Amino acid sequence: MTPIVYYILSAVLSALVLAGLAMESRVKLAVKGNLICVGVMGLAIILTLFSADTDLKTALLNPFLWGSIAVGGVAGVLWARKVKMIEMPQTVALLNGIGGLASALVGGLELAKAESSVFGAVTAALALVIGAVTFSGSLIAALKLSRKIDSRPKKFKGQGAVSALLLAAALAGIVLAGFGLRIPALLLTVVSATVFGVIFALRVGGADMPVAISLLNSFSGVAGAIAGMAIANVLLVAVGGIVGSSGLLLTQIMCRAMNRNLMDILLGKTVKVDKPAEKPAEEPAAETPSKTVEEEKAEAEAAPEKPEETAEETQAEEAPYALKDAKDVIIVPGYGMALSQAQQKVKELADKLEANGAKVRYAIHPVAGRMPGHMNVLLAEADVDYDVLFQLDEINDDFAKCDAVVVIGASDVMNPAAREAEGTPIYGMPILNVDAAPHVFVCNYDLKPGYAGVENPLYKRTNGIRLLLGDAKESLQTLIDEL
């Protein structure tokens, strides 16, 4: 294949990736956009195999390469088939980590190769660093999201200094690579970058995790692009660059939605637990971190199985407000809905309310759940029309005007503490103004603080609130039966 043909084909494939991503950012075209990306990837593999090997026969018949592609591909599909919607965040994190590891291996191979140029060696070391950070960071993020390890931000003394030192070591490794000291460079970059990734991900916690995943996702694109520079492959550079920058933009969009600064998240400015002396009373969760996590774990396991524990607590002194009188209802879903798989029941409730003549809308906080858009995916699974899903700024003023709000397994996203409790992880985050609504029905498992670990003062409200504790499915059934 002549170089010019190869370049033209690479440019066409890159343009198709752009088109695919553009389509994936529109509801109607998204499925097709994804399929285009699948096709591009297939063609890119074939193109690369044919251009890398001048002898057509070996390219076609190389059993090792096709074998490893097939093994990886089949494993990926088999895994993905089994994944449930609720496990999506950790799955994406884990897949991302695996991709990062692959980039790190490619970088490492190129670095170890004796004949590469200075540019090749430096970019290979850089790819190795970014790939290794992506790998270890994503792994920790996946473990945190699946609650295999404590999801709270971990901080220790001198963490900033250690991080800086590790980064400097990685940088030194890259410089060493430039001077041809390949093996020391290899060892230095691998170790420092892997440890840095771990520390980075441990430091991020609470509601910031989706942002961290999105950022790591962007990293893995950049790692691919830089690996592409190391081996002088334009197509890899182009696709990696596209993924890297659009991933970064997505990260920024998420940060904006949470009113958070990306740098603050990266530097771990999230939780100011280092000054608990100021208000220990407002952060009881910080004092018993391990306990809460255990309980939350128990919540995850017990929620679907123990319906009999459904306790009902009516706090209104006067006759409780009945949902059937409400003509304008807003539903606020959260991670708890995902945990108890209650989205079908939510839809059932909404249908009943609508049959009753009420207007039903859904308020989706940008970071409800563990990933942006997490709730949308679950509600779509339950056939909820996306026309009735509203984003925070579209619906926030309507809370004061509506008749009732039904909260399903959400806490942080409607926690009024975000407005005043300075120093907590959610401080400054825009929240759904559920507290402005005249009547609130809360279907949460318990009154424990949410993922961010901040007590919700809304639960202490004395009137206009009804707390239905226990499995959300059961609580929703209670509400449905009452209609």
Place this chain on the structure above:
Amino acid sequence: MEILTHPVWGPVILIGVFVVASVLGYIIIRKVPSLLHTPLMSGMNALSGVTVLGALIAGVAAYKTQSVVVLIIALVAAALAMVNVAGGFFVTHKMLRMFDKKGGNDKKEEEKE
């Protein structure tokens, strides 16, 4: 493809391609609705497995020079990247199909099994 290994033009072209691709990538998803954030992130995650190309190139080179260790590492890298690609696209498709109700219902049934 000699120009890409040229000591000066190679880096210039590669970095240039990276910059252009980055700018285009930045522009292209500006208007994504939050509803699609998760599937889009997942789709981009699958695309980042494009590093499989690098693994394959390394693999082809190792196959020619008969260096077994390098070949094995390259094959592992290719397989890992393919897990990322195939798994990523599949979960993305799974999510997106839920948004696409018209015509997608029959497929959904079959997936529930």
